[in-house]
Structures are given as structure tokens and as C-alpha cells.
Amino acid sequence: MKVNVIGVPLNLGCDREGVEKAPNHLRERGLMDIIRRHGHRAFDLGNLYVPTVSKEDKFARSKSMKYLDAIVEVNNNLAELVYDTLRGGAFPLVVGGDHSLGLGSASGVGKCYDDFGIIWLDAHGDINTNETSPSGNIHGMPLSALMGMGSEELVNVYAPGNKVHPENVFLVGTRSLDEGELELINRERLSIYPMEVIRREGMAFVADDIRRKLKARKIRNVHFSIDVDSIDPTYAPGTGTRVPEGLTPDEFKDFVDRILATNLIKSMDLVELNPELDLHEATTNLCLDIIDYMAERI
Incomplete structure (x- = not known):
């Protein structure tokens, strides 16, 4: 298979330095070689341009969303690149960067496939809006915007309106949700598998339940976003x-393994690695393991 690796050195969504270094950090540790040794034609499309914005101007465009214009620009460009990759028959692997980039990558997938779902593996829901976010950090808002909720600027990235139906969104591993996010989950009846469910039922149950729902809804294309x-x-x-x-x-790898084994995953994000915080590169090595899993199974 042809695999296009897209680096997105974005830290504006989390408003913390370090995470923008992850794409190059993983490249230097053999990211491309890992993919190629599984027989894929892997192409490094480089890093997407991220505008420089001073911290003093973070609220210049919006009082409730930091760095709004720059993040919208990056996500529009990323969506086009992911869409072109899929149209060309390749698998887009988007390496971040913070999770606000999920808005662009999934928007590109949504333009390519009408029947697509999203599996969002994350400690957080990322379904705040400009009205509910306690921080104004946009990396906590991409999934709500993809479902058509929140500010028009985010909802209308790349194409007007929602990109995915809420019933086709699956939140896994969540354990830190804000009040507004809990309200949205209850209102939309989102499929959510928090840590208490995983501890009680196990990863096999979670993966099987997601697979069953995807089959029932005739979803054949899934974007897998991993934080x-x-x-x-x-x-x-x-x-x-x-x-x-x-x-x-082990739980993390087990879930990724089971989801990739469905053969429904058509695109993937790997986000929020901050090399400056990574003691003994433990997180880096886990990221490389996941890339290895992905390359072996797609």
C-alpha cells in the first residue's frame, strides 16, 4: 500500500510548546523505515506550514478560542492534503502536533467518504465548544466541530456543516470530561467507553461492540485518531x-491491534507526543510501536 506521512507541527491548539517537535522527532527515530519494512511505498510529505502567532495575539480573533485564524488555516490545508491522499488511493498517517489537527484530517476523510465513522482514543472528549471550554484551547473542541456543534469557524472548516453523524463517533479511554461535554454526550447519546467500562468489561468487549455498531450502520470507512x-x-x-x-x-496496543484488524481504518492521526516531557523516550517508543502495528496491518 502507498502510505503518505503528513507532519503537522502544531502547538497552538494546546497552547504549550514542545508538541510541535514530535513529527521530526519521530522521523529521526526511524518512522519512515518502520513503515517501509512492511512492504509499503511510504512517502514523507514533510511538515505542513503553521503560521507564527505571538502569545499576545492569541485572543485577537476570538475571546473564547485561542489562535483561531491560524488553526483554521492549518486545518483547511490539512483537510485538502488528506482528501488528495485518499483520492490517490493512499493511506494518510497524520503525525502531530496537538489534537486540534483532528478537525482537518477528519474533514478531509469526510469529503472522500459519505459513510464514515471516527474512533477517538483519548483521555479527553475533545467535544467542548467555544461556549463550554474552560480554557479556550481548541485541541479540546475538534470532535464537537466535526459533529456540527460549536463555532461556525470550526464547524465550517474545509466544507460547510457537520462532517460526521454523532451516532458514528466512538470515544474510547475517556476519563476527564468537562460539564459541557457530559451534557453533549447525554444529549447526543454518544457511544463512549470510559476507563471504568474498559476496566470492567475489557478491551475485547469495547472493540467488539464498536465493530458490531459499525457493521449495523454499514460503515465501511473509519478515521482512527489516537492521542x-x-x-x-x-x-x-x-x-x-x-x-x-x-x-x-498492553491495553493500548491490544485495542489498536483489534481496531486495525477490522480492515475498516482508512486514515489515522497520532497526536500530543511532547518530546520535551518524554522521560527516557518511553512515549516515543510507544508511538513507534503503534506506527509499526499500523504498517503491519493496513
């Missing part, structure tokens, strides 16, 4: 939004 903060910070310290009591590395 490394889904892993417990004991094992993955290299991320800026650590939440305790997360996945073990």
Missing part, C-alpha cells in the same frame, strides 16, 4: 495533558 494521553502517564509521560488511571501499554 497518546489515553495511556496512563506512568507509562507515557511525554504529553502535556496527563490524566492518571489510563490505559496500560
Whole structure:
């Protein structure tokens, strides 16, 4: 298979430095070689341009969303690149950068496939809006915008309106949700598999339940968005939004393995690795493992 690797050195969504270094950090540790050794034709499309914005101007465009114009620009460009990759018959692997880039990558997928779903593996819901976010950090808003909720600027990235139906969104590994996010989950009846469900039922149950729902809804194309903060910070310290009591590395790999085995995954994000926080490169090595899993199974 042809695999296009797209680097997005974006830190404006999380408003913290370090995460923008992840794409080059992983390249230097053999990202492309890992993909190619599984027989794929892998192409490094380089890093997407990210505008420079001073911290003093973070609220210049919006009082409730930081760095809005720059993030919209990056996501529009990313969406076009992901769309072109899919139209060319290749698999887009988007390496971040913070999770606000998920808005662009999934928007590109949504233009290519009418019947697509999203699996969002994350400690957080990322379904705040400009009205509910306590921080104004846009990396906490991309999934709500993809479902057509929140500010028009985010909802209308790349194409007007929602990109995915809420019933085709699956939140996995969540354990830190804001009040507004809980309200949205209940209102939209989102499929959510928080850590208490994973601990009680196991990863096999979660993966099987998602697969069953996808089959029932005749969804044949899935965007898999992976945030490394889904892993417990004991094992993955290299991320800026650590939440305790997360996945073990074995649970993390087991879930990724089971989801990739469905053969429904058509695109993937890997986000929120911050090399500056990564003690002994433990998180880096987990990211490389996941890329290896992906390359072996697609």
C-alpha cells in the first residue's frame, strides 16, 4: 500500500510548546523505515506550514478560542492534503502536533467518504465548544466541530456543516470530561467507553461492540485518531495533558491491534507526543510501536 506521512507541527491548539517537535522527532527515530519494512511505498510529505502567532495575539480573533485564524488555516490545508491522499488511493498517517489537527484530517476523510465513522482514543472528549471550554484551547473542541456543534469557524472548516453523524463517533479511554461535554454526550447519546467500562468489561468487549455498531450502520470507512494521553502517564509521560488511571501499554496496543484488524481504518492521526516531557523516550517508543502495528496491518 502507498502510505503518505503528513507532519503537522502544531502547538497552538494546546497552547504549550514542545508538541510541535514530535513529527521530526519521530522521523529521526526511524518512522519512515518502520513503515517501509512492511512492504509499503511510504512517502514523507514533510511538515505542513503553521503560521507564527505571538502569545499576545492569541485572543485577537476570538475571546473564547485561542489562535483561531491560524488553526483554521492549518486545518483547511490539512483537510485538502488528506482528501488528495485518499483520492490517490493512499493511506494518510497524520503525525502531530496537538489534537486540534483532528478537525482537518477528519474533514478531509469526510469529503472522500459519505459513510464514515471516527474512533477517538483519548483521555479527553475533545467535544467542548467555544461556549463550554474552560480554557479556550481548541485541541479540546475538534470532535464537537466535526459533529456540527460549536463555532461556525470550526464547524465550517474545509466544507460547510457537520462532517460526521454523532451516532458514528466512538470515544474510547475517556476519563476527564468537562460539564459541557457530559451534557453533549447525554444529549447526543454518544457511544463512549470510559476507563471504568474498559476496566470492567475489557478491551475485547469495547472493540467488539464498536465493530458490531459499525457493521449495523454499514460503515465501511473509519478515521482512527489516537492521542497518546489515553495511556496512563506512568507509562507515557511525554504529553502535556496527563490524566492518571489510563490505559496500560498492553491495553493500548491490544485495542489498536483489534481496531486495525477490522480492515475498516482508512486514515489515522497520532497526536500530543511532547518530546520535551518524554522521560527516557518511553512515549516515543510507544508511538513507534503503534506506527509499526499500523504498517503491519493496513
